[in-house]
Amino acid sequence: MLVFRRKVGETVVIDGRIEVQLLEVTGSRVKLGFTAPPDVTVMRKELFLTLEENRRAAEFRATESFSGLAARLRVPVRPSNPKPPPA
Amino acid sequence: MPTITTPGLGPFAYRDEDVLTFPEGLPAFETLRIFVLAQALEFAPFVFLVSLERPSVRFVCAPLVLLAPDYSFELLPGESIPAGLEPGHYAAASGSHLLLAILTLPEHAPPTANLVAPVLIHTARRLGVQVILAGSAYSHITPIHLLAAGGAPC
Numbered sequence: 001m002l003v004f005r006r007k008v009g010e011t012v013v014i015d016g017r018i019e020v021q022l023l024e025v026t027g028s029r030v031k032l033g034f035t036a037p038p039d040v041t042v043m044r045k046e047l048f049l050t051l052e053e054n055r056r057a058a059e060f061r062a063t064e065s066f067s068g069l070a071a072r073l074r075v076p077v078r079p080s081n082p083k084p085p086p087a
Numbered sequence: 088m089p090t091i092t093t094p095g096l097g098p099f100a101y102r103d104e105d106v107l108t109f110p111e112g113l114p115a116f117e118t119l120r121i122f123v124l125a126q127a128l129e130f131a132p133f134v135f136l137v138s139l140e141r142p143s144v145r146f147v148c149a150p151l152v153l154l155a156p157d158y159s160f161e162l163l164p165g166e167s168i169p170a171g172l173e174p175g176h177y178a179a180a181s182g183s184h185l186l187l188a189i190l191t192l193p194e195h196a197p198p199t200a201n202l203v204a205p206v207l208i209h210t211a212r213r214l215g216v217q218v219i220l221a222g223s224a225y226s227h228i229t230p231i232h233l234l235a236a237g238g239a240p241c
Contacts, residue, residue, distance in 0.1 A: 047219050049227045050204040051114040054217075057146050057191045057201070058116070062095035066147075066192060070130050073149065073231075 091123050093137045093145040099125035106139065107208060107215040110170040114204070114217060116144060122215060124208065134187065136206070136215075148187035151179040154200055154231060158186065160220050169216040177207060177218075184209050189217070190231065199228040 004012055011021040017037055024031035034042045043051075060066075090098035105124045112119050121139040132153050138144040151158045159178040162168050179186045185208040188200040202225035208215045 044219070044221065046203050046221060046223070046227070047114060050201060050217070050219055053191060053201050053204075053227050054113055054115040054146070054189065056193070057189050058144055060145070060147050060190075060192050061194065063194065067129070069192070069198060069231075070133050073132050073153065 091125060091137050091139065091142055093125075093135065093142045096130075096135065096145070097125065097127075097137075099123070099127055099135070099137070101125055104210070104213060107136075107213050109215045109217070111216065113146075113206075114219070119144060133190070136187075136189075147190045147192060148206060149190055149200065149231070151186040151188050151202075151205055154188055154229075155202065155225075156180060158202070158205070158225075160205070160218070160223070162218070166221075169218060171209065171212065171214045172207065172216055172218075183211065188229075191228070198231050199226075200231045201227045202229045203227040 006012065006022045008022055008025060011019050013019055018040055019033075019035040021033040021035070022030060023033045036042055088100045088102065090100050092098040101123045105126075107122050107124055109120050109122060111117065116138070119138045119140050122136045123139055125135040125137050125145075132149055134148050134150070136146040136148055156179055159176060161176055162172060162174045164174040166174075168174060177184065177186065187206040187208065188202055189204070189206060190198055190200050192198045203223045204217050204219050204227065206215060206217050
């Protein structure tokens with residue numbers, strides 16, 4: 001991964017046509033500004049992943065294994081709750 | 088009672104309260120705003136979000152209270168809050184709203200649940216939103232067999 005150190009107001013240029021400017025730093029959060037041609041889509045990564053995942057999810061085809069999965073989920077296996085992994 | 092049929096599934100009978108408005112659609116399907124929450128005993132605990140405008144578009148979902156009973160998230164004031172929602176704490180187990188995970192069920196790969204982007208259904212308002220969580224410790228492709236077995240999601 002390419003790493004730059006930038007101060008507020010400074011900019012990075014990607015491919016000569018996309019600019020990313022550091023606008024603000026508040027605690028652990030930074031505000032970024034993007035300037036890009038209309039054919040470049042810029043979005044948060046979690047949105048991008050969900051967009052792709054929704055497309056995959058919508059391709060679902062009902063099969064026998066799906067009914068089996070439903071039957072397995074009907075039986076609670078353990079009372080304990082899954083926890084998210086440590087950050 | 089009206090019914091809706093989606094390829095390979097249905098017909099599902101549904102009530103007025105099962106018709107949900109998604110003011111922003113769902114990512115990748117932003118133009119579809121009305122979905123039916125379709126259910127049938129034979130597929131429980133799965134439920135389906137079926138587009139009323141284009142019934143071939145449907146999502147298999149599972150209640151998060153079943154997949155991850157402790158699941159919750161915060162919408163903080165000042166963050167970008169989806170239309171129709173207020174800042175606050177949203178838990179999988181709640182009487183006022185329903186949290187669903189959209190499942191991906193590939194034919195030749197293990198099923199997964201998107202726990203980064205839960206579908207929040209405000210039952211009284213008949214409103215739905217897929218909330219995209221920033222900085223979530225969960226994955227958008229959490230294997231659901233691990234969840235069903237009580238293991239930690241990947």
